[in-house]
Amino acid sequence: MNVPAPIAMLAELTYRCPLSCPYCSNPLEMAARETELSTEDWVEVFEQAAALGVLQLHLSGGEPAARRDLVDLVAAARTAGLYTNLITSGLGLTQKRLAELDAAGLDHVQLSLQGTDADMADRIGGYEGGFKRKMQAAEWIVDAGFPLTLNVVVHRQNLHQLPQAIDMAVAMKARRIEVAMVQFHGWAMLNRGAMMPTRAQADEASRIVVEARARLEGQLVIDYVPADYHGDYPKRCMGGWGMSGLNITPDGKVLPCHAAQTIPTLSFDNVRETPLAEIWYHGDVFNAYRGEDWMQEPCKTCDRRKLDFGGCRCQAMAIVGDPAATDPTCIKSPMHGRLQQLAQELSADETAELVYRKSP
Numbered sequence: 001m002n003v004p005a006p007i008a009m010l011a012e013l014t015y016r017c018p019l020s021c022p023y024c025s026n027p028l029e030m031a032a033r034e035t036e037l038s039t040e041d042w043v044e045v046f047e048q049a050a051a052l053g054v055l056q057l058h059l060s061g062g063e064p065a066a067r068r069d070l071v072d073l074v075a076a077a078r079t080a081g082l083y084t085n086l087i088t089s090g091l092g093l094t095q096k097r098l099a100e101l102d103a104a105g106l107d108h109v110q111l112s113l114q115g116t117d118a119d120m121a122d123r124i125g126g127y128e129g130g131f132k133r134k135m136q137a138a139e140w141i142v143d144a145g146f147p148l149t150l151n152v153v154v155h156r157q158n159l160h161q162l163p164q165a166i167d168m169a170v171a172m173k174a175r176r177i178e179v180a181m182v183q184f185h186g187w188a189m190l191n192r193g194a195m196m197p198t199r200a201q202a203d204e205a206s207r208i209v210v211e212a213r214a215r216l217e218g219q220l221v222i223d224y225v226p227a228d229y230h231g232d233y234p235k236r237c238m239g240g241w242g243m244s245g246l247n248i249t250p251d252g253k254v255l256p257c258h259a260a261q262t263i264p265t266l267s268f269d270n271v272r273e274t275p276l277a278e279i280w281y282h283g284d285v286f287n288a289y290r291g292e293d294w295m296q297e298p299c300k301t302c303d304r305r306k307l308d309f310g311g312c313r314c315q316a317m318a319i320v321g322d323p324a325a326t327d328p329t330c331i332k333s334p335m336h337g338r339l340q341q342l343a344q345e346l347s348a349d350e351t352a353e354l355v356y357r358k359s360p
């Protein structure tokens with residue numbers, strides 16, 4: 001098949017993070033600080049990515065501000081010709097550091113929001129005083145002139161705050177808000193019982209987003225990731241496996257998506273040993289579920305297969321135990337009924353407690 005060049009790259013600079021969000025998509029086994037790529041390694045990766053055709057670089061983690069060389073990395077990415085987006089909790093950013101990031105050429109900031117008040121945000125983030133620091137950082141980000149996107153992960157415990165979160169985005173003069181219903185990958189899998197929304201909540205979230213989009217047209221863009229356990233069709237995960245984006249882990253593994261390490265049959269190439277272009281075009285992992293050849297029925301002959309590529313491979317692995325199965329969020333999957341039953345059971349679990357993410 002004709003493989004397109006990737007458009008976006010997510011660089012997970014570190015798994016270290018001051019917050020302990022239970023919905024974190026980082027893996028259960030996180031690479032330790034000593035194994036993180038060096039500044040020089042990352043600069044080399046950014047240059048290779050730009051040469052490969054990547055346009056947008058998302059600097060993420062963990063908390064990317066935990067890297068002391070963040071300003072140098074942003075400068076190197078800009079020199080390589082990449083558009084740079086910092087995905088941050090805001091903790092670890094000072095006014096001085098933001099000015100340095102601005103001077104280094106940072107293009108955009110995406111700030112996470114765990115709740116709309118200190119009680120909720122500090123409880124979900126597992127960090128007392130975190131909300132206050134985040135709000136201060138938000139002010140500095142806007143004052144420094146960065147375009148701001150708020151990112152709010154919603155789940156059973158905070159979904160009632162969604163209207164206020166949208167109001168906050170307007171008040172902060174954010175250009176966009178990304179409302180993502182919790183996705184159960186990585187650490188979040190431990191918290192399905194405590195965080196699974198009810199079907200009524202999932203429907204209500206969709207209604208709130210539709211209403212707010214109409215009301216705020218021209219003022220605020222609202223991106224929305226619906227609750228997939230309650231959906232009828234799967235999402236086009238990563239725009240299709242190995243079709244538009246790639247992720248680099250803190251220790252240099254190259255993944256087609258953030259959760260790919262949950263598929264035990266895959267063995268990942270590392271930028272320390274193999275050029276990025278070789279991994280993207282010819283690596284076994286990137287070709288494992290690219291295109292349609294790997295598909296089984298009902299995906300193989302489904303007329304939606306070019307729309308969603310059979311959905312999310314990691315979700316098929318997690319629920320069905322087979323990464324080549326149809327994503328069970330699809331109504332055509334034989335496991336769809338089981339998934340809906342599971343979602344209902346988990347959303348009614350009143351005993352589950354939050355399991356906080358541990359930092360390496």
Ligand code: FES
Binds near residue numbers: 241257258259260315
């Ligand atoms: Fe891996 Fe969807 S998260 S394919």
